[in-house]
Amino acid sequence: MSSTRKRVLVTGGAGFLGSHLCERLVAAGNDVLCVDNYFTGRKDNVAPLLSCPQFEALRHDVCFPLYVEVDEIYNLACPASPIHYQHDPVQTTKTSVSGAINMLGLAKRLRAKIFQASTSEVYGDPSVHPQTEEYRGNVNPIGPRACYDEGKRCAETLFFDYYRQHRLRIRVARIFNTYGPRMHPNDGRVVSNFIVQALKGEAITIYGDGEQTRAFCYVDDLIEGFIRLMAAPDEVTGPINLGNPVETTVGELARMVIALVGSRSKLEHRPLPVDDPVQRCPDIARARDILGWQPRVPLETGLKNTIQYFDRLLTEDKALAAVKA
Ligand SMILES: NC(=O)c1ccc[n+]([C@@H]2O[C@H](COP(=O)([O-])OP(=O)(O)OC[C@H]3O[C@@H](n4cnc5c(N)ncnc54)[C@H](O)[C@@H]3O)[C@@H](O)[C@H]2O)c1
Numbered sequence: 538m539s540s541t542r543k544r545v546l547v548t549g550g551a552g553f554l555g556s557h558l559c560e561r562l563v564a565a566g567n568d569v570l571c572v573d574n575y576f577t578g579r580k581d582n583v584a585p586l587l588s589c590p591q592f593e594a595l596r597h598d599v600c601f602p603l604y605v606e607v608d609e610i611y612n613l614a615c616p617a618s619p620i621h622y623q624h625d626p627v628q629t630t631k632t633s634v635s636g637a638i639n640m641l642g643l644a645k646r647l648r649a650k651i652f653q654a655s656t657s658e659v660y661g662d663p664s665v666h667p668q669t670e671e672y673r674g675n676v677n678p679i680g681p682r683a684c685y686d687e688g689k690r691c692a693e694t695l696f697f698d699y700y701r702q703h704r705l706r707i708r709v710a711r712i713f714n715t716y717g718p719r720m721h722p723n724d725g726r727v728v729s730n731f732i733v734q735a736l737k738g739e740a741i742t743i744y745g746d747g748e749q750t751r752a753f754c755y756v757d758d759l760i761e762g763f764i765r766l767m768a769a770p771d772e773v774t775g776p777i778n779l780g781n782p783v784e785t786t787v788g789e790l791a792r793m794v795i796a797l798v799g800s801r802s803k804l805e806h807r808p809l810p811v812d813d814p815v816q817r818c819p820d821i822a823r824a825r826d827i828l829g830w831q832p833r834v835p836l837e838t839g840l841k842n843t844i845q846y847f848d849r850l851l852t853e854d855k856a857l858a859a860v861k862a
Contacts, residue, residue: 544568544606548599548640549613551578553719554654554712557760558611559583563591565764570605574598577616582719599636600628603643609767612640613654615689618724619682619810626684633688634695641699650706652767653696655776657713657817658686667818670711670776693776700774708766708773713780713819717756717839718846728753728840731791732847735800745809747788752818754781755839758832765828773827780819781832797840 545562549555550571555578562569563586571583571594586592597603599614615632616622622629637653644651660668661676676686699705716728723733734741762779785793788804795802824830 542566542568543608544570546570546572546605546607546610546643547613548572548611548636549578549615549654551575551580551583551594552613552617553582553717553721554617554715554756554759555611555613556582556586556719557717557756558613558763559586559592561760561764563589567591569593570595570607572597572599572603573614577618577621577721577724579721598632599639600631602639605643607643607647608649610640610644610649610651611654611763611767612637612651612692615654615685617656617685618721618726619685620723620725621721622685623681626681629684630688630691633685633692637692637695641695641705644705645699645703650708650767650771651696652708652710652763653692655693655709655711656685656689657711657778657780657819658682659690659693659711660817661686663817667782667820668778669820670778670823697774706771707775708769709775709777710763710766711776711778711780711819712759713754713778713817714751715754715756715759715780717843719756720843722847722850727751727787727790728794728843729847731794732798732840732844733851735794735798735802736844736848736851738800738802740805741791741795741802742805742807743787743791744807745787746806747791747804748786749809750784750786750818751790752781752784753790753836753839754779754832755834755836755842758834762824762828762830765830769828777823777827778819778821779824779830780821782819782821783832783836784818785836793836794840794844797837797844 551573660674
């Protein structure tokens with residue numbers, strides 16, 4: 538065994554980001570244990586890894602304690618899109634809070650390094666643009682998004698209390714909108730929604746006037762940020778913003794997707810959902826200075842890869858439906 542080969546646990550490893558992370562960790566020669574309850578994750582996402590002896594998948598809910606031996610933990614388990622995290626809000630808070638307690642307890646027992654996938658949602662509907670890590674946020678604690686936002690905020694609190702109280706080696710990343718292959722096709726996130734609608738030739742639904750901005754980071758860039766943060770010296774606890782500081786309006790994104798797909802879809806406007814932030818953009822000065830990290834993949838390239846993935850997925854679905862008919 539090489540001296541750099543580590544045993545790494547990835548919770549939520551069968552999800553969108555988790556599966557890319559597992560792939561990257563296996564490619565780097567690590568032993569990877571993917572833990573997932575498949576609430577939003579899919580076995581298909583990690584199917585190519587199953588034949589690899591360095592990879593192992595375990596069905597488990599992080600709300601319950603887990604006893605395994607690993608050197609590093611990436612805690613990603615949590616549904617990430619409003620449709621999914623609002624489906625069972627109590628379970629969402631439990632996943633964030635009990636999941637963090639269980640994974641931090643495991644890290645404490647093993648003296649393992651532990652990474653938390655936090656979110657830009659901890660800033661709520663921000664009154665400061667772009668958001669630096671010092672900004673404390675503007676979260677509605679009783680709204681429909683609170684189960685996710687407050688769950689993630691509490692998880693950060695737990696990470697920093699374990700750091701101060703038990704000298705745990707922690708890394709907290711605040712992730713902004715990320716897109717790429719293996720996003721869930723029906724999770725209501727703007728990039729997947731637009732691509733699927735454009736590929737099906739359906740109207741593209743824009744909530745509000747389309748002038749709200751988002752900053753979209755391609756998944757490969759984000760995973761590079763995870764790896765760099767985990768490898769950083771122990772004093773680099775975070776929180777550290779990871780995302781793309783280049784803002785795009787939702788309307789612009791829709792037009793770009795239509796052009797890249799070559800679709801005839803029309804734009805259709807609907808009312809904005811409750812607590813939907815109008816602008817969200819990371820200040821990534823910290824990530825640049827400390828990790829030497831910044832997104833590199835242009836939106837157009839990332840969108841092309843993502844469109845290719847969804848195109849294949851929809852073709853497979855059609856083929857499957859034809860076989861069943
Ligand atoms: N994708 C983004 O833009 C984004 C932005 C900010 C934060 N994040 C965070 O990154 C992480 C991964 O997000 P994603 O986009 O890959 O979402 P995802 O829904 O694809 O992945 C989450 C994974 O966690 C699993 N999971 C959910 N509850 C679980 C539980 N109780 N026990 C075990 N597994 C459980 C799901 O089955 C899924 O595989 C999440 O923690 C999310 O909050 C993602």
